[in-house]
Amino acid sequence: MGAYDLHVRYEGNDDPDKCSARKLARFDLAELHKATRSTPPGIVLNPFADRVLSPEDGVGRGARHDRLTALDCSWETAEREAFDLEGIHRALPFLVAANPVNYGTPFELNTVEAFAGALCLLGEREQAEEILSKFTWGHTFLELNEEPLRRYADCVDADEILAVQDDYLETQ
Numbered sequence: 001m002g003a004y005d006l007h008v009r010y011e012g013n014d015d016p017d018k019c020s021a022r023k024l025a026r027f028d029l030a031e032l033h034k035a036t037r038s039t040p041p042g043i044v045l046n047p048f049a050d051r052v053l054s055p056e057d058g059v060g061r062g063a064r065h066d067r068l069t070a071l072d073c074s075w076e077t078a079e080r081e082a083f084d085l086e087g088i089h090r091a092l093p094f095l096v097a098a099n100p101v102n103y104g105t106p107f108e109l110n111t112v113e114a115f116a117g118a119l120c121l122l123g124e125r126e127q128a129e130e131i132l133s134k135f136t137w138g139h140t141f142l143e144l145n146e147e148p149l150r151r152y153a154d155c156v157d158a159d160e161i162l163a164v165q166d167d168y169l170e171t172q
Contacts, residue, residue, distance in 0.1 A: 002127025003059055006030035006115055007069045009039045009085060018101065020112035020135065021072040029131050030115070032072075041086040042067025045114045047107070052165075053090035054158040058122040068118055070111045092117050093152060093165040098141035113141050120149045121161075 008021040010032040024030035033039040042065040043057055059066045069085060094106055095117045102108035109117065112131055116138075119128035132138030142149070151164045 002119065002130065003066065003124050004119065004122070004127065005042075005067045006131070007039055007042060007067055008032050008072050008111060009036060009069060010034060010072045019072065020099070020110045021070070023134055024112060024115075024131060027134055029134070030111075036084045039069060039085055040067060041065060042069045042088075043118070044085045044087045044089045045070045045092060045118055046085075046089040047091055049089035049091040051090055052093050052158045052161050053118055053121055054155055054161045055121060055123060055153065056157045057088065057090060068115060070114050072111045090118075092121075093161050094148060094169060096144045098137050098144050099135075100137060103137075104144075112138070116141055117145065117149065121152050123153060125153075 006024065006029060008025070008030050010021055021030060021032060025032045043053070045053070045068060065087060069087060092109070092114060095109060095113070097103060097105045097108045097110065097113060099110045099113060102110070112135060116128040116132050119125070129142070132141055148164070148168050151168065152161055155161045155164055
């Protein structure tokens, strides 16, 4: 397994056949938690967070957590659920979905894509590739986002990530 334990605050209100969190759990690559109180603290991938995830949040760089926590719930409850979770909250920078439901849509990542994007930013590309390998379209996520992921991974802190994101968005 990789440097990060993957945890999911799982609401279970989606199609089980399309749920990337459930598939990760079936392969023992992530642990599902049905309640907020049973979800251990970690780096919470929170699309509503005020601060963007950056390499400075990573293990070995003074980070307090070697866990990544993602939300797998409806957008109606996501903001409340996210802020109820204990840990440091971080948003992901611009990335494009490759999953069949949201293909090509910026910021509409499913759970495995959010984990993979975060892992790449935190210098754990091999772990990202491992979890994506369980999905027929997984490699496509890395291909679609190759340039921004490479550039983000070269950053040191959140300010640099945001500058790269802005530069990348201006050139698209």
